[in-house]
Amino acid sequence: MRLFGIETEYGITRDDIPEMDPVVESMELVRAHLASSFERRWDYAGEDPHEDARGFRVSGLQQDREEDEFARRDAHRPFSFHDMKSDLVLPNGARFYNDHTHPEYSTPECRTLRDLVAHDRAGERIVHRAAQRRNRLLGGAYLRLYKNNTDFHGHSYGCHDNYLVPRSISFPALTVGLLPFLVSRQVIAGAGKVGIEAQESGWVPGAYQLSQRADFMETELGVDTMHNRPILNTRDEPHADRRKYRRLHLIIGDANMCEYATALKIGTTRLVLDLIERGALPPLEVEQPVVAIKQVSRDSEMKTVIRLKDGRRVSALELQAHYCEVAHRELAGSDEESDWLLSEWAETLHALSDDRSRLVGKLDWVTKLWLIETFMREERIGWDDPWLASLDLEYHNVNPEQGLYLGLEAEGKAWRLTTEDEIEEALRSGPQDTRGGLRGLCVQRFSEQIQSIQWERIQFRGGLRSQHLNMGDLFDTQEIRRCADIFQQARSPADALAAWDHGKEIET
Amino acid sequence: MIQSLMPERREGPGDPMPKSPGPLEEGGGPRRPETGSPDKDSLLKRMRRVDPKQAERYRQRTGE
Numbered sequence: 001m002r003l004f005g006i007e008t009e010y011g012i013t014r015d016d017i018p019e020m021d022p023v024v025e026s027m028e029l030v031r032a033h034l035a036s037s038f039e040r041r042w043d044y045a046g047e048d049p050h051e052d053a054r055g056f057r058v059s060g061l062q063q064d065r066e067e068d069e070f071a072r073r074d075a076h077r078p079f080s081f082h083d084m085k086s087d088l089v090l091p092n093g094a095r096f097y098n099d100h101t102h103p104e105y106s107t108p109e110c111r112t113l114r115d116l117v118a119h120d121r122a123g124e125r126i127v128h129r130a131a132q133r134r135n136r137l138l139g140g141a142y143l144r145l146y147k148n149n150t151d152f153h154g155h156s157y158g159c160h161d162n163y164l165v166p167r168s169i170s171f172p173a174l175t176v177g178l179l180p181f182l183v184s185r186q187v188i189a190g191a192g193k194v195g196i197e198a199q200e201s202g203w204v205p206g207a208y209q210l211s212q213r214a215d216f217m218e219t220e221l222g223v224d225t226m227h228n229r230p231i232l233n234t235r236d237e238p239h240a241d242r243r244k245y246r247r248l249h250l251i252i253g254d255a256n257m258c259e260y261a262t263a264l265k266i267g268t269t270r271l272v273l274d275l276i277e278r279g280a281l282p283p284l285e286v287e288q289p290v291v292a293i294k295q296v297s298r299d300s301e302m303k304t305v306i307r308l309k310d311g312r313r314v315s316a317l318e319l320q321a322h323y324c325e326v327a328h329r330e331l332a333g334s335d336e337e338s339d340w341l342l343s344e345w346a347e348t349l350h351a352l353s354d355d356r357s358r359l360v361g362k363l364d365w366v367t368k369l370w371l372i373e374t375f376m377r378e379e380r381i382g383w384d385d386p387w388l389a390s391l392d393l394e395y396h397n398v399n400p401e402q403g404l405y406l407g408l409e410a411e412g413k414a415w416r417l418t419t420e421d422e423i424e425e426a427l428r429s430g431p432q433d434t435r436g437g438l439r440g441l442c443v444q445r446f447s448e449q450i451q452s453i454q455w456e457r458i459q460f461r462g463g464l465r466s467q468h469l470n471m472g473d474l475f476d477t478q479e480i481r482r483c484a485d486i487f488q489q490a491r492s493p494a495d496a497l498a499a500w501d502h503g504k505e506i507e508t
Numbered sequence: 509m510i511q512s513l514m515p516e517r518r519e520g521p522g523d524p525m526p527k528s529p530g531p532l533e534e535g536g537g538p539r540r541p542e543t544g545s546p547d548k549d550s551l552l553k554r555m556r557r558v559d560p561k562q563a564e565r566y567r568q569r570t571g572e
Contacts (some may be wrong), residue, residue: 009571101569159570225572389563
């Protein structure tokens with residue numbers, strides 16, 4: 001059993017004013033999704049970013065002081081913290097809200113890559129449609145939304161991939177198994193970036209990188225997410241029964257436009273987690289992961305050598321090939337999706353070393369580089385031209401009339417895993433085999449009766465009896481479908497909960 | 509056996525245009541791009557419409 005989901009913070013800007021208020025614009029963008037007025041429903045009880053998976057609780061995060069300063073500056077505004085957040089749960093089980101002045105779309109929990117990619121694409125559509133509504137109010141097409149991770153001035157925002165894993169896998173085992181994989185994952189999952197930057201310290205043109213986020217990785221492990229960012233985030237916020245599960249929360253990833261890159265990023269990580277759970281990975285430790293991740297990102301020819309603690313020297317491609325090979329040996333034949341992944345992973349690594357032009361439309365960093373190099377030849381400009389950073393930015397524009405990637409896709413040059421029908425379905429409802437679909441169903445049927453909602457719990461209004469649906473350990477597919485059937489047919493949440501609780505009593 | 513999957517490396521791509529995809533995408537996998545030459549002109553037009561100063565003006569607060 002492995003569930004996954006993606007949280008994407010979008011960049012937001014307005015063309016019609018010299019200085020945009022990011023708090024207001026992000027809030028208004030999210031609210032533009034609503035047909036009625038905003039009502040506070042999100043329950044923050046399950047969120048505590050100070051809990052560390054290494055077994056302790058930190059007293060403060062590096063971002064706290066800055067957050068306090070922003071809170072002080074934003075205090076004069078005529079709306080509350082909850083108004084600013086404008087947290088929504090959508091009928092497809094997704095969460096859509098204003099996170100640190102970025103509209104964030106979190107997919108519902110997914111069990112298959114096809115569902116995940118469809119929901120990630122649905123997020124793009126929701127953000128774009130909200131921007132269209134907001135633009136109608138503003139009186140022009142002023143608002144632009146970007147599915148990227150940098151503003152080219154040293155400010156980064158995230159695209160986090162999340163995986164439900166058994167608590168029985170120790171965090172040290174995850175660390176050892178994942179660090180070399182994550183250092184090298186950017187060769188398939190990097191979104192590409194023009195120039196080099198560092199946290200809040202400007203931008204230098206003249207280079208092309210595999211990854212948008214590598215510049216912002218400053219330590220190997222840590223609970224912080226906004227400063228001193230770690231390759232492997234240690235936040236212990238399972239959004240599930242803490243005794244049984246942990247949530248691997250990876251903040252290193254780039255926001256991908258290519259469906260293929262999204263599928264490979266999540267899919268290969270899922271395979272590596274399977275290997276860690278089986279204890280099948282031979283120990284492999286990178287000597288200086290933070291240095292290595294930057295060096296790998298800044299070498300689009302992929303010749304950089306990574307030093308391992310045992311003295312070996314390997315390239316990022318060789319590291320990936322190592323993981324791919326072990327996965328093939330251990331996991332081939334497990335299921336159809338794993339077999340597809342194993343085949344595509346190997347084929348992609350082969351193409352990267354042999355003829356990467358075959359990956360245009362499949363991997364973002366390759367596609368963006370191809371577009372930029374073509375443009376440079378046509379316009380006779382060099383890598384130091386600031387126009388290139390703007391092209392990089394517009395590659396990620398989610399407006400189909402403006403975005404460079406979406407233009408490529410409209411021409412049929414991008415590899416598609418999803419159909420338009422699947423994306424439309426993902427806009428309407430969540431995966432039927434996860435609690436995400438069940439959450440969405442409750443929003444569809446009983447929105448008015450929901451008092452509060454979050455990833456693992458829904459509290460319904462009224463009555464003296466317990467009125468909440470606990471989903472902290474609701475991961476069995478059959479149980480989910482049975483619960484969904486009950487909520488689909490019940491006349492009220494109280495009836496549904498009574499039937500659900502009665503069924504569980506009979507089982508026990 | 510770290511290198512067994514790795515073919516001999518050639519220098520960077522020659523023709524940056526997408527080639528016809530291989531057979532792997534048949535069946536339940538991803539769908540191949542349309543065959544034929546890409547209409548580079550319309551994409552180039554779109555790229556030329558990008559304001560060269562767009563990135564310079566673009567400012568965000570730090571996120572997660």
